Amino acid sequence: MKYIDSAIVKLTDVSKRYTVENLALHRVSLEVQKGEFIFLTGPSGSGKSTLLKLLFCAERPTEGTIRVDGMDISTLTPSQIPMLRRRVGVIFQDFKLLGRHTVFDNVALSLEVLGLKTSQVEKRVREIVANVGLIGKLEQKAIELSGGEQQRVAIARAVVNRPPIILADEPTGNLDRDRTNEVMELMEELNARGTTIIFATHDEKLFENTHRRVIRLENGRLVK
Amino acid sequence: MIAGIIYKRALSDIRQNLTNQAMTILVVALSMLLLLFFALFSFNLRHFVEELGSKLGIVVYLKKEVPQESIPALYKRISELKGIESVNYTSSEDAFRKLKKYLADEQQVLEGVDANFLPPSFEIQIDRAVFNIERIREVAAELSTWKEVSKVQYGQEWIDRLEVFSGLTQRALVGAGLLLLITTAFVVANTIKLTTYARQDELEILRLVGATNMFITGPFLLEAFFQGLAGSLLATGIVYATTQYLQSLLSQHPLFKEVELVFLPLSYTAAIIGGSIIVCITGTAISMRRFLKL
Structure with a gap:
């Protein structure tokens, strides 16, 4: 369902309860404007990943409403979920790549699901893989790449279909400082081109000297 | 366009998971082998009874x-x-x-x-x-x-005996055949379930990038079709070769010279190959159901 609003992501009194004892999020309300780059931080188990999962419909809220790019997630039917996921690129700490497939195959996946022609897929994959600096490794299997390279492939896959929103769940968690800086540079570039980025991390160094908005979660509650 | 991509993905998956594919085809072939030998025995018994009867x-x-x-x-x-x-x-x-x-x-x-x-x-x-x-x-x-x-x-008595024997064996064979068919379906479905579990990361990634259920299941169902076809064809080939071999052995033996061992008619083999394909596709569809939720 389309909804006209200035915010590209809007959560209103959202709670998520997994079990009676396990309340992952408690009445969280949050707005993210189009083109914004926000950091979502907090200790492990504070609800960062749950919040991101709610935004790409990997989980459903127990209470409250969520709107993402004009879509009301609480009313989405299972057949509409793929449409939402094509509008939201997701990057994980563990990359989630098809290890035995090539870099090209992994990145092309996001375009193949759209039913694009092979020539279009090839052109766009080459462009984006060149942008992340891996054009020389296009035909290499993902499993043969270093951690930093795998994360760049994951980023390329997340952005190749030009989604307006990127959700990054601890994308630098498995990387050293140099690889982390490379990933952060890529994120800044994407944001400069107008992509809204929600970046979940517990590494405070990443936003110490930044002007970006920082949202802090503790025990499932928004504290900042 | 999507159909072309699904076909391409299925071929690529087969290449990537050759060992799993071979194992599944082997399980399908072994299960179908049991069923085919059973059908062959049943068919030849009926054929023998009818041959005997027609001589009266x-x-x-x-x-x-x-x-x-x-x-x-x-x-x-x-x-x-x-x-x-x-x-x-x-x-x-x-x-x-x-x-x-x-x-x-x-x-x-x-x-x-x-x-x-x-x-x-x-x-x-x-x-x-x-x-x-x-x-x-x-x-x-x-x-x-x-x-x-x-x-x-x-030969009234002969015919009555033949009729009772034929009826009893027919009923026993239908019952045993059904049991075997259920067992075959169960074994094949579980093998496919295991191979689907082994690929659940891949299914998760596909869902993550916005693949529809048809896009996700399409290649798996196509692979199941190939597995069912390849497995049953392999089993049919083995049973055919065995029948020919046994027939040549029987024809050399003076006691069994008159016994004619016949291979299954086309309708039987077509039904078994078709059944194998249906079992594989259904097994895959059922195994994948849980991965397609949310």
Whole structure:
């Protein structure tokens, strides 16, 4: 369902309860404007990943409403979920790549699901893989790449279909400082081109000297 | 376009997971092998019973007063009955000659006996193509109503036994066959379930990038089609080769020279290959259901 609003992501009194004892999020309300780059931080188990999962419909809220790019997630039917996921690129700490497939195959996946022609897929994959600096490794299997390279492939896959929103769940968690800086540079570039980025991390160094908005979660509650 | 991508993905998946594919095809082939051998046994048993039955003829004894001139007309009437393969006339004299020959050294028992004491008869063979036990009964019943006929013999006891045996084995085979089919479906479905579990990361990634259920399941169902086809074709080939081999062994043995081992008809093999494909596709669809939620 389309909804006209200035915010590209809007959560209103959202709670998520997994079990009676396990309340992952408690009445969280949050707005993210189009083109914004926000950091979502907090200790492990504070609800960062749950919040991101709610935004790409990997989980459903127990209470409250969520709107993402004009879509009301609480009313989405299972057949509409793929449409939402094509509008939201997701990057994980563990990359989630098809290890035995090539870099090209992994990145092309996001375009193949759209039913694009092979020539279009090839052109766009080459462009984006060149942008992340891996054009020389296009035909290499993902499993043969270093951690930093795998994360760049994951980023390329997340952005190749030009989604307006990127959700990054601890994308630098498995990387050293140099690889982390490379990933952060890529994120800044994407944001400069107008992509809204929600970046979940517990590494405070990443936003110490930044002007970006920082949202802090503790025990499932928004504290900042 | 999507269909083309699904086909391409299925081929790529087969290449990427050759070991899993080979294992699944092997399990399908072994399960189908059991079913095929069972069907082969069942079919050959029925074939054997029918062959045996079709060799049983009907003997029609005529009344002695039937004039010789009416024999050709009677012959024609019998030949025109539905499902008759051959009719042979034996006159009283021929029957006497045959009896003498049969008695060989004991011919003296026939001394002084009138050469016409045996009634003339017709020996009838039912057409093998339309043979069934009921048809023998019908023909025999009809012939016994003719005024020229004194007695009709057709191995009543043999036919009754054959019928009971055939009915019992048929029921036992259908029951056992159904059980085997269920077991086959269960084994195949579970093997596919295991291979689907092994690829759940891939399914998760596909869902993550916004693949529809059709996009995700399409290649898996296509692979299941190939697995079902390849497995059942492999099993059919093995059973065919075994049948040929056994037939060549039997034909060399003097005791079993007459026994004919026949391979399953096309309709049977087509049903087993089709069934194998359906079992594989259904097993895959059921296994994938849980991965497609949310």
